[in-house]
Structures are given as C-alpha cells and as structure tokens.
Amino acid sequence: MALLNSARLGELYELGGHxxxxxxxxVFLETTAHDLPLLQKSLILGDLxxxxxxxxxxxxxxxxxxxxxxxxxxxxxxxxANAGNDELTLMNLCSEIVISYHETARLEPTKNVA
Amino acid sequence: xxxxxxxxxxxxxLMITSQVLKNLGLQVETAADAHQALRMLKLLxxxxxxxxxxxPSLSGFELLEIVKRNEKNFGSPKIVMLTGRTAxxxxxxxxxxxxxxxxxxxxxxxxxxxxVTDLLGLDEIRxxxxxxxxxxxxxxxxxxxxxxxxxxxVEFTAPVLLRAGLQLDIGSRILAGIAPAFVQVEVxxxxxxxxxxxxxxxxxxxxxxxxxxxxxxxxxxxxRKAS
Numbered sequence: 001m002a003l004l005n006s007a008r009l010g011e012l013y014e015l016g017g018h019x020x021x022x023x024x025x026x027v028f029l030e031t032t033a034h035d036l037p038l039l040q041k042s043l044i045l046g047d048l049x050x051x052x053x054x055x056x057x058x059x060x061x062x063x064x065x066x067x068x069x070x071x072x073x074x075x076x077x078x079x080x081a082n083a084g085n086d087e088l089t090l091m092n093l094c095s096e097i098v099i100s101y102h103e104t105a106r107l108e109p110t111k112n113v114a
Numbered sequence: 115x116x117x118x119x120x121x122x123x124x125x126x127x128l129m130i131t132s133q134v135l136k137n138l139g140l141q142v143e144t145a146a147d148a149h150q151a152l153r154m155l156k157l158l159x160x161x162x163x164x165x166x167x168x169x170p171s172l173s174g175f176e177l178l179e180i181v182k183r184n185e186k187n188f189g190s191p192k193i194v195m196l197t198g199r200t201a202x203x204x205x206x207x208x209x210x211x212x213x214x215x216x217x218x219x220x221x222x223x224x225x226x227x228x229x230v231t232d233l234l235g236l237d238e239i240r241x242x243x244x245x246x247x248x249x250x251x252x253x254x255x256x257x258x259x260x261x262x263x264x265x266x267x268v269e270f271t272a273p274v275l276l277r278a279g280l281q282l283d284i285g286s287r288i289l290a291g292i293a294p295a296f297v298q299v300e301v302x303x304x305x306x307x308x309x310x311x312x313x314x315x316x317x318x319x320x321x322x323x324x325x326x327x328x329x330x331x332x333x334x335x336x337x338r339k340a341s
Contacts, residue, residue, distance in 0.1 A: 011223050015133045027125045056168075057124065060198050063220040064126040 001069045003104050008066030010114035018110045025109045028065045032058060032101055043087075043094055051090065052081035058097065065109070070100040116234060117141045117158060119191075121151040121165040121177065127196070127221060131164050134226050140234075148172035152180065160191045162234060164226075166219075167197035167204055178211040192233040196221060 012021050035054055042050035059074035077093040118140045120131045125146075132142045143158065145151035147169055163181065167174040174195055181188050195213040197204050208216045215229040 008220075012130070015130065015137065015223060020129075020133060024126055024129050027129060031125055056198060060124050060219055061126050064124070064130060 001072050003067070003069050003100070004107060004109070004112045005066035005068040006112050006114035008068075009109055009112055012065070013110075013113045018113075021109050021113065025065055028061055028067070029105055031061055035061075036098060036101065039094060039097070043090055046087070048081045048084060048090075052078050055081060055097075062101075062104075067100070067104045070097060070104055073097045073100050116161040117143065118162040118164065118230075119143050119145060119151060119154060119158075119160045121145045121148060121163065121169070121174070122196070123147055123166065123169050127166065127219065130221055130223070131196075131226065134221075134223055135162075135164070135230065138227065138230060140230075148174065148177040151177055155181065155188045159189050162194070162230065163191045164194045164196065164230075167195050167208060175207055175211050178208070178213060182212045194226070194229055194233070 009021060012024060016023075035058055039051060039054045039058070042048075042054060055074045055078035059071050059078060062068075062070040062074060073093065073096045077090065077097060080090055080093055116139075118135045120128055120135070120142060121144075122128050122131070123146055128144045128146070132144055135142045140162065143154055143160075145154055148165070149172055151163070151165070165174040165177055174197075178193060178195070181191070181193070193213045194215045194217060195208040196217050196219050197208075198219040205216050214233055217225055217229060
C-alpha cells in the first residue's frame with residue numbers, strides 16, 4: 001500500500017489550493033502526535049476499548065489526508081482490538097502505525113498532489 | 115447567506131467539510147462536539163447541519179433527536195450524517211432519527227457537494243472546464259469576504275455571490291474578464307445556481323498569476339467601496 005494517496009491530496013488541493021493542503025496536513029501531524037502516546041498508554045494498560053477508539057480516530061484522520069498506509073494499519077489495529085487479540089499482536093500493529101506515521105510525516109504533501 | 119453547522123471531534127473532517135460548504139457559498143460554523151453544537155443552535159439558526167454519528171459523550175444520533183424534538187427553537191435544518199462505520203444498522207438509525215442524508219468517511223468531496231446541493235436546492239448547473247465569463251464588469255457582494263489570496267500568491271479559490279440579473283456567458287474566464295490587467299487564470303470547473311434572487315458561482319482556479327499584487331489589492335479595495 002502506498003504511503004500517500006495522491007488522488008486524495010489532489011481532491012484537497014482542488015478544495016483550497018496548496019495553502020489548504022499544508023494547513024490540514026499540519027493539523028493531521030499535530031493531532032496524530034498527540035494521539036500516538038495515548039494509544040501506546042492504552043495498550044500498556046490493556047484498555048482495548050480505548051485502543052480501538054483511538055485507532056478509529058487515527059484511521060479517520062489519516063484517511064482524510066490520504067495517508068493511506070497509516071490508515072490501513074489503524075484499521076487493522078481497530079479490528080484486532082475489537083476482536084480482543086493478544087497483546088503482542090496489538091503491540092506489533094501499534095508499532096506499524098508509528099513507523100508509517102513517521103515515514104508519512106517526512107513527506108511534503110504539496111509535492112504529492114495528483 | 116445560508117448558514118451551516120459542522121459537528122465533528124476530528125479536526126481534519128471539520129476543515130474539509132467546512133471548506134466544501136464555504137466553496138458552495140455557505141456561511142459555516144463549527145463545533146468540536148454535540149454539546150458545543152447545542153450551545154450554538156441556541157444562538158443561531160442553521161439551514162444545514164453536517165454531523166459525525168459517533169462522538170464521545172453525546173452522539174450524532176442523540177444530537178439529531180434533540181434537534182428534532184426542539185423544532186420550535188432550532189428550526190428545521192437539513193441534516194447530513196457522517197460515519198466511518200459501514201454498518202447498515204447505522205444507516206437505518208440515522209434515517210430513523212431524521213437524517214436527510216447519510217455519508218461515509220473519509221468524506222468524498224463530490225458526494226458531500228451533491229448531497230448539500232440537493233438538500234438546499236442550490237439548483238446546480240455544472241459548467242464545462244473553461245468556466246464562466248461575466249459579460250459585464252460586476253461588483254461582487256460577498257466575494258471580498260470570501261476571496262482568499264494564499265501566501266504564495268499563485269492560487270486562490272473564490273466563491274462569488276453576484277447580484278441578480280447579470281448576464282452570464284459560459285466559455286471564458288471569470289477573473290480574466292474582471293481584472294485582466296492583474297490576473298491570469300485557468301478555471302478548472304465551476305458551479306452556478308440561482309438562489310434567493312442571486313446568482314451563486316463557485317469556481318476553482320488553477321495556475322493563477324497575479325502580475326502586480328499591489329495593484330490587485332488597490333483594485334479590490336476600490337471595488338469593495340464601489341459595491
């Protein structure tokens with residue numbers, strides 16, 4: 001799965017140009033940076049309901065800005081948490097989200113507009 | 115101008131949905147949760163509410179029920195419900211609760227535009243890629259409030275609310291027709307409709323080159339005073 005969905009970024013560009021793409025990208029980075037530690041904390045505490053809820057929120061935010069790989073990882077974690085999968089599986093999925101987030105955050109969204 | 119309220123605990127959704135509605139010429143307020151939405155509903159009347167279904171504390175379904183029970187106070191806004199869940203159950207719940215449209219997240223821009231245009235009767239006319247030309251010099255009513263010139267000065271989006279009775283010719287360039295000395299622009303697509311005796315045009319522009327930003331600003335100011 002690609003890191004970024006350039007067609008989605010193109011849709012955002014059509015809405016408000018490069019400035020809008022940059023603005024929403026920044027909001028995505030900030031809210032995700034806030035949510036990831038909460039996700040890890042909930043996982044450590046074994047609060048799977050909270051894990052699923054945060055994963056759902058991250059899935060939504062990443063999907064909105066076209067962060068496709070991260071969105072897929074969040075979706076998998078949400079399903080796994082709801083299904084009550086074991087801690088190791090959930091930890092691995094959480095790590096994949098963190099990795100995909102950092103890989104995505106390095107990109108310049110306006111250069112990836114379709 | 116018609117007013118819309120967008121309710122969601124996800125900031126990116128608030129931004130995208132608001133931008134879509136602004137581009138359609140609506141005045142937009144936002145609320146981060148249903149409680150804040152209810153406070154705003156007590157202060158302002160809305161023609162449209164776009165709300166997330168699943169929010170902490172008070173859900174979109176509950177918000178919908180409260181709005182429906184209080185028509186005397188809140189009026190009868192059209193309601194679009196958004197959800198990341200695909201279950202038929204959510205769809206049925208939303209429609210039973212009184213939502214007029216139900217859309218899935220991530221928001222597909224064209225679907226949202228279509229739903230809102232349909233619900234508010236914007237009488238949409240889709241225009242070809244080369245856009246709309248205003249055949250006479252016009253005075254914008256709300257354009258100056260909406261027009262956003264971005265920091266890099268090379269692009270902007272301008273929903274333009276025009277006076278009634280203007281002759282619109284399709285097939286040329288809207289901004290090039292208005293301010294040819296300062297602006298060169300390619301119109302990618304436009305939507306026009308008649309609403310309450312006014313024409314509403316929402317156009318998207320690409321490859322905008324503002325040759326002289328100072329003259330452009332002076333011209334805008336002069337037009338603002340004239341209108």
